[in-house]
Amino acid sequence: MSGVDLTRRTLLGAGAALVAMPAVARSRDPRVGPFIGLREDGVLAFKGIRYGRAVRFERAVAEPPATHPIKAQAFAPIAPQRGNPDMAQNEECHFLNVWTPDANPCAGRAVMVYFHGGAYSNGTVTDPLTHGGKLAAQGDVVVVTVNHRLNALGYAWLKPFDPRYADSGNLGQLDLILALDWVRDHVRNFGGDPARVMVFGQSGGGAKIATLIAMPAARGLFHSAATMSGQQVVASGPNNAWKRTQSLMAALKLAPGDVEALRTMPVERIIEALGATDPVMGGSLYFGPVLDMTNLPRHPFWPDAAPQSLHVPMILGNVREETRAFIDPRGPKLRGLGWDNLAARIAPEIKIDLDVDWVVARYRTQYPQWTPEQVFYSATTAGRSWPGQVIEADERAKAGAAATWVYQLDRPSPLDPLRGAAHTDDIPYVFGTLDAPGSMSGLDQGARMTRDLMMQAFTGLAKTGRPGLADWTPYTLPGRATLVVGDGTAQVVDDPRRWERELWATAPYVQPGS
Template sequence: MSGARIDRRAFVVAGMAAGAGAAAAPAWAARSPARPQAGPYRGLRTGTVAAFLGIRYARASRFAAPRPVPAPTGPVDATGFGPIAPQLGLQDHSQSEDCLFLNVWTPDANPRARRPVMVYFHGGAYTSGTVTDPLTHGHRLAEQGDVVVVTVNQRLNVFGYGWFSPWGDRFADSGNLGQLDLVQALEWVRANIDAFGGDPARVMAFGQSGGGAKIATLMAMPAADGLFHAAATMSGQQVTASGPANARERTRAFLGEIGVREGDMETLLSLPAERLVEGLAARDPILGGRVYFGPVLDMTNLPRHPFWPDAAPRSLHVPMILGNTRDETRAFIDPRGPVLTGLDWSNIAERLAPQIRIDLDPRWVVARYRARYPDWSPARLFYAATTAGRSWPGQVIEADARARARAGAQATWVYQLDRPSPVDPLRGAAHTDDIPYVFGTLDAPGSYSGTGGGAAETSAAMIAAFTGLARTGRPGLAHWDAYRLPERATLVIGDGSTAMVADPRRWERELWATAPYIQPGS
């Protein structure tokens, strides 16, 4: 892929997806080169790639499982993104509870093409986010990787993960509705993707941050069995799900915020969506901060934790890439913000304490780091410790668990993105920075990659790696060795270069392994 072309075409779409219209005869029979078609869907062209946007894959009532939609009986306009899930923020986007839409980019909507399919789930924990973000538009990945790209929106926060099962059997699937939405999207892909030139027998699920955590959770869900054949997670792990007791306490906090009596589901079902969104400002009784909603260990849809006490056996046949960035926490702990302002050796332990997820004395942690790295500044130590003690341990646990699995399990490959942002020197290689490399969207709003030669080479390598996994079940870089114990071989991705390194942060891994990791939200 080193010769793949990277250009600066603008990708512009207007309007929202229109509903299906009735027709007396299949109006999509006459194909137009200006308006690409796949079955009943009429898309648009972006460069050499056909895009089909805002395709409905399911419907759902509030707090109920999604239902598949029947095949369209007439032509469907697929030239605009559908609405996104209700959430705090992103007020410049159209939000609706009716948000079960996906998007497809394909080099050629030819049913005989049988290209590998890459299905992307967005980040934002389980609370926010959308695949309408220009960073995750799939036109360049489809073109450069010769794959079919699908991106999915689903229900989030209380709409997708609120735990209402204690108040009636009709809410038995609550707590995991967002996950069931993703299952329904994958079902749609299996049934329909051949019309877009995709191979339903070669479907790879990939996602960043919360999107990766959603994939890890799907790997423990019976309903997802057989729906994807490879997986890649980017800075997104889910070792354990929320327990039902904690989930119930969060629901109580939410109900208190909006003034609804516990168990009064009729009122909750009748409130406008905007009022429920306001309730997301409730304080989380377990973690502090805004209330968290995520997958719940309900023993039905999710009958076990994804990676505790081991890797879910039902997913061991799925080859997997696991990746993180070297400086994860520089993305969400602002180097120019109040936490770092005035940081020095006298206050670093105090400021470190609320940022880590492993219960070690921060004074002891700081002392160990200073002894090991005496030349480091307080800021460098702070970001290394918060990344290794908060954002990275889940990946180590998942990779080690898969490496310990029984004989015959499919391989796992691990990467670490070290390439620092040339756009913001204080950012380093932060959370989300691998997205534009994988999608080829180096010049999109929100990208910190830059567009120079190093960015292009890094992107070409990551596209080759990910599309190779989708195509053949192993990354498309010949020198990327599988992750095994005790070597822990890791692909370290630098500025236009890649190298295999054994256990690259061994000292930090061992330091933080002296106490158990607690998955946020568990």
């Protein structure tokens, strides 16, 4: 493997450039048009701006211009979901939030639009980890975060019931497009440049972006993109999507054709029924983008990268041991783990159909010093979601797309020695929210330096179409250059997990939800 070091001196310099931005001095009147915001983190914040309205299972329409002053000082309700039970939830969830160094329409700052994770079923941008004030201040950008419809309300496939529901399988995606329409039309008033819009998202948010780049209605609404542990190689086919809708109907004890009852029943009943078993993949019911041949006329990265996305520069990233975040190292799945039961514990966690006894034997030969726990987390990460990122990066490289940059976050959490570098751990580094509830980054020098380099990389892409780290080599074949981010350091390494990549490529990758 070859590597290029990004030295501590280089990264400290980048961080100094970020931190030195005089954001407080630029924050002026917390009012833009009818919206009355507030000062927060040295910038102006506008929370709970409505961008659309919708009837259940129908396409949202844009919110008309306000005719009276509107306080935009508190987050609005989030989408109905099984997660986040302590937050106010409502089907009226078409709201976004804006943070800006100042609202000078002539400022022309790059715009960073964030879509949240939680697959397509849960999540919200009101999570303190994704508050945009620090990123706006230190990165000198306008930050927009978006809530939208989720789960069955945003992705249930109802077209077989009635053609008027033809958009139903992609309503959540169409909500995001409507929010991007709002950004195009209004962000200049908040100091943003509508010709420099970058979308970025973690986990499900990244998957939503990967889907958007195959949706004709999203063409031209963003000019660069970054996905963080979120891929979408293929969407759900309409037949599988219909099986899921029928399972939902059965869980609700509705007649198979009673779509009117589904449309009018209390939303709480629908959310409760999401716990039914998925008829395709097992686990709870999955609802995500549907290959409906109109809003989504092709899969995002199968059989190749969607042509409409090839001109969009992208960052694609993952963390080293994703599954440590949702398979608790102190929980029952790891209790009593040993070589005798390791294969059986791995099997239900992976999405690539290989003989797990053979997989474990290969790992033990390749890494004889590893413990069963190390093999478990490495195999479940590499056999579950990471191959999707490899496929996306490879397909973009094959197609000669605009430059793609790939990163791998290796920095372990200093707060929990069993967590390692896990799913979601890159969020506070990009947003600068190291001290937010839920952050596992710590506040030490390594955390601050990692924040500075990640924020510099992302804001650089938003501003110029290239990451703000000059030595980060684009991903091409066969080299597969990858920025490996450690404890405040970073090194460009060719194909750092080549052995695992080749092992798991022995069989096809199955996209969760497909």
